[in-house]
Amino acid sequence: MAGVSRLQYATDIRLVRVMCSGRVDLEFVLRAFSNGMDGVFIGGCRLNECNYITHGNFDALNMVLLCKKIMEHIGLNPERLRIEFMTSGEGNLFTEVVDEFSKTVKNLGPLGKGEEIDEDELKSKLEEIRRLVPYIKIEKRKKLASHLENKEEWEGFFTRDEIDTLLGEVVSYHIDPDKCQACMICFRRCPVEAIEGGKNKIHVIDQDKCIKCGTCYEVCPPRFGAVNKISGAPVPPPVPEEERTIVRKVKAK
Ligand code: SF4
Ligand code: SF4
Numbered sequence: 001m002a003g004v005s006r007l008q009y010a011t012d013i014r015l016v017r018v019m020c021s022g023r024v025d026l027e028f029v030l031r032a033f034s035n036g037m038d039g040v041f042i043g044g045c046r047l048n049e050c051n052y053i054t055h056g057n058f059d060a061l062n063m064v065l066l067c068k069k070i071m072e073h074i075g076l077n078p079e080r081l082r083i084e085f086m087t088s089g090e091g092n093l094f095t096e097v098v099d100e101f102s103k104t105v106k107n108l109g110p111l112g113k114g115e116e117i118d119e120d121e122l123k124s125k126l127e128e129i130r131r132l133v134p135y136i137k138i139e140k141r142k143k144l145a146s147h148l149e150n151k152e153e154w155e156g157f158f159t160r161d162e163i164d165t166l167l168g169e170v171v172s173y174h175i176d177p178d179k180c181q182a183c184m185i186c187f188r189r190c191p192v193e194a195i196e197g198g199k200n201k202i203h204v205i206d207q208d209k210c211i212k213c214g215t216c217y218e219v220c221p222p223r224f225g226a227v228n229k230i231s232g233a234p235v236p237p238p239v240p241e242e243e244r245t246i247v248r249k250v251k252a253k
Contacts, residue, residue, distance in 0.1 A: 009095035010102035013041065021045070021083070022056020026063050027133045029081060030070075034126045039105035041098065042083040047149070049087070055147065057085060062144045065154060066136070069163040074125040075117050077108050132170065135212035139166055172230045173210060173217055177202045177239045179226035182246050186216035186227065202244040207235055 018024060021044030032040050042064060044057035061083060068078035082101050086093045108114040112122040129136075137144065140158075148154055175186070175195075180202045187197040194210040197203035203226075205216070220227040 007091050007095045009098045012102055013098055020050075020052070020054070020056040021060035022054060022058075024060055024063065025133075026067055026070075026137065027130060029063070029067050030126055030130045030133065033076070033080075033111060034123070034130065036111065038108070038111045039080040039082070039101060041101050042081075043094065043097075044083060044085050046085045046087060058147045059144065061148060061154070062146055062157075066140060066144065066158050066163075069158045069160055070129060070136070070167075072160055073163050073167055074122070074129060075115050076111070076122075077115055079104055080108060080111065129167075131211065132167070133211075135170065136166065138213060169231050171212060171214075172207065172235045173205055173212065173214065174228045174230055174235050175203050175205055175216070176226050176228055177204075177244075179224055180246075181224050181226070183221065183224065185219050185221065189215050189219050191215065200246045200248075202239055202246060204238045204244070 021042055024042050029040050029042075042060055044060050045051075047057055047061070048055075050057060064081060064083040068081055071078045071081060082097075082104075084093075084097045086097075112119055117125075143158065146157075148157060182197065182200050182203060184197060184199070184203075187195045187203055191213060192209055192211050194206045195203050195216060196206060214229070217227045217229055
């Protein structure tokens with residue numbers, strides 16, 4: 001309505017339309033910051049007034065609450081991210097909120113500079129967090145599916161300690177070369193092709209590609225139990241390529 005009613009609002013905001021605020025993924029917000037945006041504003045329909053059964057605005061709210069704590073973890077001011085709920089007819093409210101948010105972000109200064117974080121350091125922190133988005137979403141999936149009806153529940157839903165622990169104890173997955181039987185199940189199921197393997201080859205996880213989704217850990221047959229979940233310890237180096245062939249014993253007739 002704001003545009004149709006010719007209402008004026010801050011010109012430094014760029015609108016990206018999505019079908020539902022629930023479509024705004026944590027990765028999108030972090031990518032916006034990686035691309036140098038100083039603030040991200042998400043406008044969603046009023047809670048409990050969703051036209052669909054999905055109520056995606058609750059998902060958007062949970063994502064924002066989580067992202068604000070992640071921002072604190074990497075040293076960014078969480079006020080650079082804001083979500084507001086309004087109907088499409090509330091053009092006045094939209095312009096009011098956008099103007100106010102634009103002013104807040106201007107006062108905070110350019111991303112990182114306002115927080116006195118070195119540009120390269122911020123870039124690498126954001127890149128690292130973006131790589132961990134699937135892991136974060138898996139670890140926090142139950143909370144991310146919550147419906148927080150009361151505003152009082154928002155504050156403290158995710159805590160700084162919780163996020164510091166989550167990101168400080170990131171797990172890694174490693175295939176035990178002595179147990180891997182090259183059944184190739186993990187190889188086929190890995191969503192990002194992070195597992196190197198083949199017929200009769202000990203499988204190896206490429207740690208740079210791994211998004212820590214845990215699928216390989218779940219699908220490796222229990223009788224092999226070859227995938228280990230590692231936390232707080234270094235991942236053993238990969239088996240050299242030339243030592244990956246599995247030599248199977250032939251049963252004596
Ligand atoms: S945890 Fe396993 S399945 Fe998931 S991305 Fe990493 S290697 Fe692939
Ligand atoms: S599922 Fe387990 S046994 Fe099969 S290839 Fe992967 S790690 Fe090896």
